[in-house]
Amino acid sequence: MRDFSKVSPKIWRNRDFRALPSIGSQLLFLYLMTSEHQNSAGCFHLPEGYAQHDLGWTPDDYAERLQEIEASGLVLIDRETSEMFIRGWFDMNAAMNDRHAMRITKAIAEIESATLRETVQSAFYTTDANRKPDKVKAARAKMIEAIERTANTSNLAQTGYMQRRAQL
Numbered sequence: 001m002r003d004f005s006k007v008s009p010k011i012w013r014n015r016d017f018r019a020l021p022s023i024g025s026q027l028l029f030l031y032l033m034t035s036e037h038q039n040s041a042g043c044f045h046l047p048e049g050y051a052q053h054d055l056g057w058t059p060d061d062y063a064e065r066l067q068e069i070e071a072s073g074l075v076l077i078d079r080e081t082s083e084m085f086i087r088g089w090f091d092m093n094a095a096m097n098d099r100h101a102m103r104i105t106k107a108i109a110e111i112e113s114a115t116l117r118e119t120v121q122s123a124f125y126t127t128d129a130n131r132k133p134d135k136v137k138a139a140r141a142k143m144i145e146a147i148e149r150t151a152n153t154s155n156l157a158q159t160g161y162m163q164r165r166a167q168l
Contacts, residue, residue: 005034006092016072024061025068031055032075033086040100041107042089043120045082078113085116090127101128105143109155118159125161 007030011017020026028051032038035054037046052062069075076085095101104124111117 005038007033008092016074020072020074021068022065024057025065025072028055028062028065029069029074032069032084038086039107040093040104041085041111041120041124042093043083043085043108043111043116045112046084047082076116076119078116081112081116083111083113083116085120087123089120090123094127095124104128111155114155114159117155118161121159121161 011030017026017029020029031051031054032046035046035051037044037050048059048062051057052059055062057065066075066077070077074087076087078084095104108117108121108124111120
């Protein structure tokens with residue numbers, strides 16, 4: 001569980017957020033960004049009942065609002081694993097240092113959905129590469145080396161992104 005998440009004041013000018021069809025869907029999006037279920041990767045497992053209880057909504061209200069957010073493209077959802085990813089997460093919650101980047105990498109490896117894991121991984125590395133390119137390259141090389149050693153046991157190693165990176 002995270003102690004906090006950053007939410008930029010620019011959220012109120014974000015076209016996709018403002019285009020959400022109801023105050024309820026805006027509230028749900030803010031809940032997803034800040035709830036105790038959220039993690040440093042912006043991708044987390046959220047059983048429907050938890051959100052419904054926290055917000056005091058009926059199952060139908062929750063399903064309708066979640067569909068509105070998903071249709072807007074602000075959130076990617078894997079219904080099989082009950083995981084969701086906040087798109088643009090790393091624009092507001094980028095790694096603050098190398099240690100934080102490694103914790104994010106660990107959280108990404110724990111994502112059950114292969115589709116979401118690859119999407120989150122790509123978003124993270126794109127954002128993190130802008131942080132400290134030389135250190136990131138060295139850390140990434142060490143990580144790829146470690147993944148190659150544990151290729152058969154790591155979810156992270158099974159993503160197409162890491163398999164392509166290992167070939168470079």
